[in-house]
Amino acid sequence: MAESAELILDGKSISLPVIEGTENEKAFDIGKLRDQTGYVTLDSGYKNTGATKSAITFLDGEEGILRYRGYPIEQLAERSNFLEVAYLLIYGSLPTQTELDKFAHQITTHTLVHEDVRKIFDGFPSGAHPMGILSSLICSLTAFYPKSLDPNQSPEETNLNIIRLIAKISTIAAWSYKNSVGHPLNYPRNDLDYCSNFLYMMFAFPTEKYEINPVVVSALNKLLILHADHEQNCSTSTVRLVGSANASLYGSVSAGVNALWGPLHGGANQEVMEMLEAIQQDGGNTQKWVDKAKDKNDSFRLMGFGHRVYKNFDPRAKIIKKAADDVLKALGIDDPLLKIAQELEQAALTDQYFVERKLYPNVDFYSGIIYRAIGIPTEMFTVLFAMGRLPGWIAQWKEMRENKEPIGRPRQIYTGELERDYVGIDQR
Secondary structure (H helix, E strand, C coil): CCCEEEEEECCEEEEEEEEECCCCCEEECCCCHHHHHCCCCCCHHHCCCCCCCCCCEEEECCCCEEEECCEEHHHHHHHCCHHHHHHHHHHCCCCCHHHHHHHHHHHHCCCCCCCHHHHHHHCCCCCCCHHHHHHHHHHHHHHHCHHHHCCCCCHHHHHHHHHHHHHHHHHHHHHHHHHHHCCCCCCCCCCCCHHHHHHHHHHCCCCCCCCCCHHHHHHHHHHHHHCCCCCCCHHHHHHHHHHCCCCCHHHHHHHHHHHHHCCCCCCHHHHHHHHHHHHHHCCCCHHHHHHHHHCCCCCCCCCCECCCCCCCCCHHHHHHHHHHHHHHHHHCCCCHHHHHHHHHHHHHHHCHHHHHCCCCECHHHHHHHHHHHCCCCHHHHHHHHHHHHHHHHHHHHHHHHHCCCCCCCCCCCCCCCCCCCCCCHHHC
């Protein structure tokens, strides 16, 4: 007999089916609750609401577990690369060598964007935030590929849009940076892998030979992999909700970029660097700021420590800490901000106050250190986050469409005025 829960309401018993996931996660199915009782549930922020069933990512914050399609994040970060992980998330299985070669070739040959896109760039002021440019230009792809708007497009057309988006986001992102600093744009190179090509478009100058550092490429691959998906977070839920209206892939992902842009979501690593800058400007005394963080009467808190989901050590932080150490060593970086970061890291790992509260350095703390070390400006951090999260957004959008999920339509508890008659302006 199927397991169920019993809800007693006004003396009447209502049976709620229990849904169990493959990792023994359990939920009450309240899909028919309103029809049966006239009641809805209230869950501000959806912290306890399962909006969908998904086979993409498993996350256990209590145990510090993150898996993509069943594969531990530790194994993928160590042995895979970003495009292989993207293929896994989007298509459900690890590719064969032939499948991966074809996938990578398709992406490589679609990195070039239409020349009219350059005209759009010209319309943005040089001070425009790269995330605003990224969101706008991703949405503009619907104008260049109008077939993407058809909700009944063929699987082949959908797949082509997926390839285009993964390919072109790196070009758009790099060009957003070049536009912000007034540098000439670099066209993508087909002889480079995905991460190397992005670094080339970001940092190469026509008058100089750009040397691609394999340690930096490896670190960037890991960063993108670690950010590739993270279950039903704010931006991912946004992509699914917008997509549930049969919105195009480009329009849905553009909405996800805007959600990620919020400082409570994707802006955490930017806030880490801003915190380090503030400590430096104050004289660089890290112990003073550690004490402030421990003072319950002080509003200051350390950014990049602890996580709202992980109640243990963020599994991604362990991986990216080593990558950060490798990058700093390979580049011979001597940066006062990075010295402050290392002192804060040591305090968080050894001070009982932080250890007891499990306020360990998280992925945002270390990712900001790596980005700064390789020369990526602070306002580009969230753009890199979006590049990494793109395969997850695509996979979630694709899964939602293939499962024919209904349009999202949350309910509310109305707390406004009761019915009242209109009063003319002369009587107010």
